[in-house]
Amino acid sequence: MSEHKYVPADIEKKWQQYWEEAGINHTDEASDKPYFYCLEQFPYPSGRLHMGHVRVYSIGDVIARFKRMHGFNVLHPMGWDAFGMPAENAAIKNKSHPAPWTYDNIAFMRNQQKELGVSYDWEREVTTCKPDYYKWTQWLFLLFYERGLAYKKKGAVNWCPECATVLANEQVENGACWRCGTEVVKKDLEQWYLRITDYAERLLNDLDHLPGWPERVKTMQRNWIGKSTGTEIIFGIDKHDGLLTVFTTRPDTLYGVTYLVLAPEHPDLDRITRKSPKRDEIRAFVEEVRKKSEIERTSDTAEKVGMFTGEYAIHPKTGDPIPIWIANYVLPDYGTGAVMGVPAHDQRDFEFATKYNLPIQPVVQPEDAPLELPLREAYTGEGVLVNSDRFNGLHNLEAIDRISANLEQEGKGKRTVSYRLRDWLISRQRYWGCPIPVVYCDNCGTVPVPKDQLPVLLPEQVQFEVAGKSPLATNESFVNTTCPSCGGKATRETDTMDTFIDSSWYYLRYTSAKLETAPFDIEAANRWLPVDKYIGGIEHAVLHLLYSRFFTKVLYDAGLVNFEEPFDSLLTQGMVIKEGAKMSKSKGNVVSPEDIVARYGADTARTFILFAAPPDRDLEWSDQGVEGCYRFLGRVWRLADAHVDLFANRPAADHSGSDARKLWQQTHFAIKKVTEDIGERYQFNTAISAIMELVNAIYGYPETADVGTKLDAIETVLLLLAPVAPHVAEELWRTIGHRDSVHQQAWPKYDPAALVKDEIEYAVQVNGKVRDRVVISKDASQEEIQQLVLTLDKVKEHFEGKEIKKCIVVPGKLVNIVVG
Structure with a gap:
């Protein structure tokens, strides 16, 4: 029996050095294995990894190691999003150059990643602030x-x-x-x-071809692109040359327009108001509005503030003069920067018209009753048109198309699509x-x-x-x-x-990181991409992911890649929080990865961060949880260490006995559970739980039962644990006598025969309420099941002294005793 104790510091650097020297994590371009590209979003080199980094890298590493053990040639690279304001701000503060600050941080963070045992191919490392990278960005x-x-x-x-x-x-x-x-x-x-607006429609439509993306992320992108189908309507300008074009999704309300509103930034505002006696007032108003953010200007709770320009537009159908206003709630980059004011049928317009005493003209009313005038609020429902000349009586949804067609016929408008995306x-x-x-x-x-x-x-x-x-x-x-x-x-x-340019193509550079003649090798990029599994924060759902998709489509159109989407499947992990808040220095709730690794080891840090919560949910930090994971790895260590001599003279397994069969079954149940939870559901917490249950079963295995079955179970634990706790698994794999790395082994396969249950757990009810549970042979007859449950003490106390009217057996599930 070996007597070496589990001391993480004694084993982790040893195996990290071995993996690097032996090229365990090196990607072989000449391999005939199927390809799998696993990628975590590369970090900004701020100086220190935090627990959010540890979480995303641990998730990616489990997937990469799992796929290697499944026979895939895995590309798992890392690099640095190294340009940006923080380095420049630090240089200004310290009166130094940004480059040394950046490269010192990179060196420190790279060492931290290596200490975590993450299986990166460091020969593929890219750094966006180096000329060999930004040459190709240019x-x-x-x-x-x-x-x-x-x-x-x-x-x-x-x-x-x-x-x-x-x-x-x-x-x-x-x-x-x-x-x-x-x-x-x-x-x-x-x-x-x-x-990017040239690609708005493709960026929107192609979201439907990304089943591997969370629906939440796709919804965020759809909302950001913000497609609106409507009509551009042309208004003349009284006493001025030129025209004003207005975009609306409600051309059915055209006859209800009582004013137009321009964004203060509208390009024609200066021309329209050039001779206005209110020109100085208008300029002052424009400057004041422009100080406000888009959110402040468009918020439902924000006050709607406007100013009359003194000028009038000409209604394209009635010829009536329409006052032209400017207002804070109209933005220059939506539609044309000019909107119709229809206060009877838009609540924002209603509030504006009420505030400035502008006319309110209803043109849509419910089919079953006229509107009660004066209106107390805008009517935004469906109905029939009134006060709309020859279109009166049309349902407003039909009128949208009819009025649009009429405007096109007269050259006063056209149907079009507008996007929020700029x-x-x-x-x-x-x-x-x-x-x-x-x-x-x-x-x-x-x-x-x-x-x-x-x-x-x-x-x-x-x-x-x-x-x-x-x-x-x-x-x-x-x-x-x-x-x-x-x-x-x-x-x-x-x-x-913008540094988002750098991160919009880095995933391509990894496929040929040292290439000196092009940004990437086309054949290599087409071989590896799209990325099979991309892992990162939900905060990049709009910016980075949208820009990367745009870049990929441009490269596709240029004939440089044969795919239109960069990331096939996306996993967005939750935050690491402590005491109810995201970890941050300002809140004083930061847990240092270095401290955890120094005290408990990298494997404990990884195991806890994977076990504490499903990957897509926020993870609440728990010191007790870390201690628990450390103890679990210690139990695994002692279990393997105590059986070293038996492994040296390993007998063949014989699971014909009752105890051996149970352990054999649980071993294969664990294989199936861990395989599916990691490979299909990405539920690492339940996978680790299944390994823990198997370890408990091995500890409870009788000394007199078959040894070979027990040794098989211990070996299986090490194989299943290898992606999660790579150092412990490697050390113990060698300790029990293997010469090759555990990370070069084939992933275990479960035997379907082992999953056939010999016994079934029945819930036992009395008048529909569960009073006990009992495990019964799957071959027991209904009579045998009834006789057994009637002897259970917890059940008897609920029917003694009463008449048993029925005893209903639902095969494989439950027994219900009905008493009077």
Whole structure:
């Protein structure tokens, strides 16, 4: 009998070093095994892993190890989303360069991941801030530019004064910067955009072809894309040249329009009000509204504030003058930035009209009764049209199509589709990001940098404290360059790209991480992708996942990949919380992974994080739960260690005896349960529970029963435990006499014959209430079952002294005794 004790520090580094030297986790491109791509979202190198990281990496590692043991050639890589504001902010604070801070953090976090025993192929590591990566990010930008999908325009953007940079709409949370929490304001700047709106319909429709995605995530993307089917209606402008186009989903209410409302940012507002005596007031109102966030302006509880421009539109059907207003609740990037005010049939319009004493004209009323006037609220139900000229009497749903067709016939409108999704604003006025490969020449205009001149390198010498100006603009040797087209003087673009660009294609780079001639090898990408299992947080459901899908579709259209979706199956894990709140330094409830690994070992950390909750739910941290998992691994250790000598002289299993048969059955039940819970349901907590139950059964196995059956069960425990607790499983696998790694073994298969029950548990009821349970041979007759249950003490006390009227046996389930 061996006497070495379970001391995690003694075994974990040993096996981590062995796995690395032996190439256990290396992906073999020449393998003829079926391919499986397992990927966790790569982290930002903030400096320390937290328990949320431990959770996602543990989930991914179990899947990767499980698939390897099932005979798959697994690609399981890791890298670093290394550009971004935190590194730049740290550099400003510490008066240093972002690069050393970033690379020091990467080194520390890489070591933490290795200490967890995660089975990454580190030869595939990518780092987005290295020139060998961002060269190809720039190459892809040029591909978008060549295909007409990258363009520059001036527009109102979200500006964070603290970070001195532009934010995409998605990066503004409750009116504040998602990074620093500073209130976001509007600013007019020339910015680079990607035409993601060209792909809006495909991005929406293709969600229906992703059965492996959680419905919650698909719903979030559908809502963000925000498709609306409606009609653009053209209004003339009184005493002005030009027209106003309004988008509406309710053309049936056209005759109920009593005013138009423009977004304060509407491009025609300045032209329409150029001669207005209220011009200064209008400009002041516009500036005040633009300080508010989109959420503040459109909230149901927000006050609707407007201003009359003094100008009028012309109704396309009646010719009546319609007052033109501007209001805070109309946004420039929905529809055309102009909406019809129909207060009788839209509650928001009703409140606005009531506040400013504007006319309210009903044009839809219930079929069974006229509306009671004056209206107390907007009528938004179905009905028939009134006050609508020749369309009177039509049901309003029919009128939608009839009025739209009439407008098209008269050239005053057209049916169209609008999306909430806006083009992706990618310009950032910061240093620590991928330079945009464009120069500006007085002779040639905007000129893309030739691909053979990439990468456009980030200069090291910049000034960070110049507010409102990109740090790149402070380096004259970077800014001033030569035009690639004419050879004359030119200046470089000084904005850098949004870091979501970097993470929109990294999963492709992993397939050929060292390739020097292209962003990825096309054959390798087509062989490995789409990613079979992608694991990450629900917080990336809109941003990262939508952008990655967009990138993939563009690459598909360019003939560079043969798939249109990047991620076949998606697992979104819940948060790790403690004391009812997400772990954070500000709340003082952070548990350090290093401390847990140092005290209990990586296997305990992994086992707890997988066992404490299903992966898609939040996990409540429990010190007692960690202790419990540590004790469980200790029990497994002692169980295998106590039988080393028996393994050395291992007898063949004979499960013909009653006890041996029970253990044999439970062993194969555990194999089936763990296989299905990991491989099909991804319910790691119940898989670990099944292993625990098997360990308990082995401990309760009689010493006099068949030894071979017991040894088979112990060996099975180690195989089933290997993806969860890889170090313990490896050490004990070798301890019981095996020479090859446990992680190179075939996953055990269950014997269907072992799952056929010899005995069945019956619930025993008296007058329909369960009073006891009893295990009975599956071959027992109804008479034998009845006789047995009538002898049970817990049952007898409920019928003694009473008349038994019936004894009903439901085969395989229950017995119900009916007494008078």
